[in-house]
Amino acid sequence: MRVNIGILGCGCVGSGVLKILKSKAETIRNRTGVEINVRRILYRSRRPAQELVPPGAALTQAYGDLLDDGEIDILVELIGGLSPAHEIVSAALGNGTSVVTANKAILAGYLPEYRRIAAESGANLEFEGAVAGSIPIMAAIKSSFVADDFSSAYGILNGTANYVLTRMSEGMPFSDALALAQKRGFAEADPAFDVSGRDAAQKLAILAMLIFNTGISGDLHAEGITDITADDLAYARDLGCTVKLIAKASLAGGRLGAGVYPALLPFSSALAHINNENNAVYLRSDNSGDALLFGKGAGELPTASAVISDVVRIALRLKSQSAKPPVSIFKQIPLIDPLELSSRFYIRYSVLDKVGILARIAGVLGNHNVSIAGVWQKNTVAGVVSLVMTTHSARVRDMFDSVRIIDSSNDLVRGKSLVLRIDDLEG
Numbered sequence: 001m002r003v004n005i006g007i008l009g010c011g012c013v014g015s016g017v018l019k020i021l022k023s024k025a026e027t028i029r030n031r032t033g034v035e036i037n038v039r040r041i042l043y044r045s046r047r048p049a050q051e052l053v054p055p056g057a058a059l060t061q062a063y064g065d066l067l068d069d070g071e072i073d074i075l076v077e078l079i080g081g082l083s084p085a086h087e088i089v090s091a092a093l094g095n096g097t098s099v100v101t102a103n104k105a106i107l108a109g110y111l112p113e114y115r116r117i118a119a120e121s122g123a124n125l126e127f128e129g130a131v132a133g134s135i136p137i138m139a140a141i142k143s144s145f146v147a148d149d150f151s152s153a154y155g156i157l158n159g160t161a162n163y164v165l166t167r168m169s170e171g172m173p174f175s176d177a178l179a180l181a182q183k184r185g186f187a188e189a190d191p192a193f194d195v196s197g198r199d200a201a202q203k204l205a206i207l208a209m210l211i212f213n214t215g216i217s218g219d220l221h222a223e224g225i226t227d228i229t230a231d232d233l234a235y236a237r238d239l240g241c242t243v244k245l246i247a248k249a250s251l252a253g254g255r256l257g258a259g260v261y262p263a264l265l266p267f268s269s270a271l272a273h274i275n276n277e278n279n280a281v282y283l284r285s286d287n288s289g290d291a292l293l294f295g296k297g298a299g300e301l302p303t304a305s306a307v308i309s310d311v312v313r314i315a316l317r318l319k320s321q322s323a324k325p326p327v328s329i330f331k332q333i334p335l336i337d338p339l340e341l342s343s344r345f346y347i348r349y350s351v352l353d354k355v356g357i358l359a360r361i362a363g364v365l366g367n368h369n370v371s372i373a374g375v376w377q378k379n380t381v382a383g384v385v386s387l388v389m390t391t392h393s394a395r396v397r398d399m400f401d402s403v404r405i406i407d408s409s410n411d412l413v414r415g416k417s418l419v420l421r422i423d424d425l426e427g
């Protein structure tokens, strides 16, 4: 069967889609019977390379040309950002035109709305490329665990942060590791979104909405990796751990706890060994237990591959005129305040090299119900000691409150302390 598509945006992923369609058209047709015909391509400032433009495809700078083209079966939105992507996707779905997108920003904000519009118009919406690149996580959730109820999803969802932490575990300073990630093409020109945890939080929101069939409004809690040093990775190693930026969503007592934070993971955990720009996600469900999906979380061809698989999935559905997957009824699951959760902690204080400091820190922690598990004195530079401490399980709010008090005492510490969770990823 032949399916007509319109491609919006010819940057990294859009060009990847055109490259794969050029080199793998026959493979796709032989495997699936689907012939993908590109009718129109939207670009803004950079025209797609001429050799990638399929014969017969019209180039335009007006997205209305694609929305108004009654022959297009599937719009492939790859311009990114909120506007005009949101207006385009809403309008297409409203018209009954199916949409494939890799845009986590619009999905994190509007997924329940898109699913409602699509349910009313009969359009299809697929977005495998938006979360964890080429890893078929959406397909797994929708078609491989149909009889399962999920209790949690957790993993590594930002390749840039994972690449940076991997280099830092080898001793490289944060800024050099980030520069290398940019040079290797893993990080955005402005990588703040990656290293602040906000990119992973958007992906986690999409994942959580899908597996728990809930809506999430507003941004999920996100802590980044910018205050972590290569020394912290070395101290973590002494404790039998490494540091990873973890995205985790889990149900507890009918409420949803979801957020992104850097954490010490024991080397016995499989996630501790997911390195470089790779992503990995554990799905935990009642029938299947834990399933680990691992692979390239981003990049031109991996993401384009996921986009094309979505196109074929919809094309086969259109061909068989099979009913779209039934309308999901979203239920609203209340969110747990992330500060009310509990964890064990790693803390690195920069304390003055004086008698009685440890007793005073212990006093503040004790007043906040934080119990110390271990203390190590590390480097001393110019009268300032790196004091590393681990705690027993404590409330996140109590931990942060106690460190705020300690950090405000000039006669105790110099500079901001670092607080990281120690995560066994249970629960």
Ligand SMILES: NC(=O)c1ccc[n+]([C@@H]2O[C@H](COP(=O)([O-])OP(=O)(O)OC[C@H]3O[C@@H](n4cnc5c(N)ncnc54)[C@H](OP(=O)(O)O)[C@@H]3O)[C@@H](O)[C@H]2O)c1
Binding pocket: 008, 009, 010, 011, 012, 013, 014, 042, 043, 044, 045, 046, 078, 079, 080, 081, 083, 084, 102, 103, 104, 105, 129, 130, 131, 133, 297, 298, 299, 300, 303
């Ligand atoms: N790159 C990845 O590895 C990856 C992985 C997963 C998901 N994604 C998602 O995929 C989407 C595309 O990412 P990308 O990396 O391909 O971004 P990109 O390289 O910046 O490409 C975006 C393209 O869209 C064009 N564009 C932007 N606004 C437009 C508008 N209003 N009208 C027409 N064209 C417009 C840009 O044109 P100009 O030439 O004018 O800039 C650019 O060519 C994003 O939602 C991103 O989050 C990307």
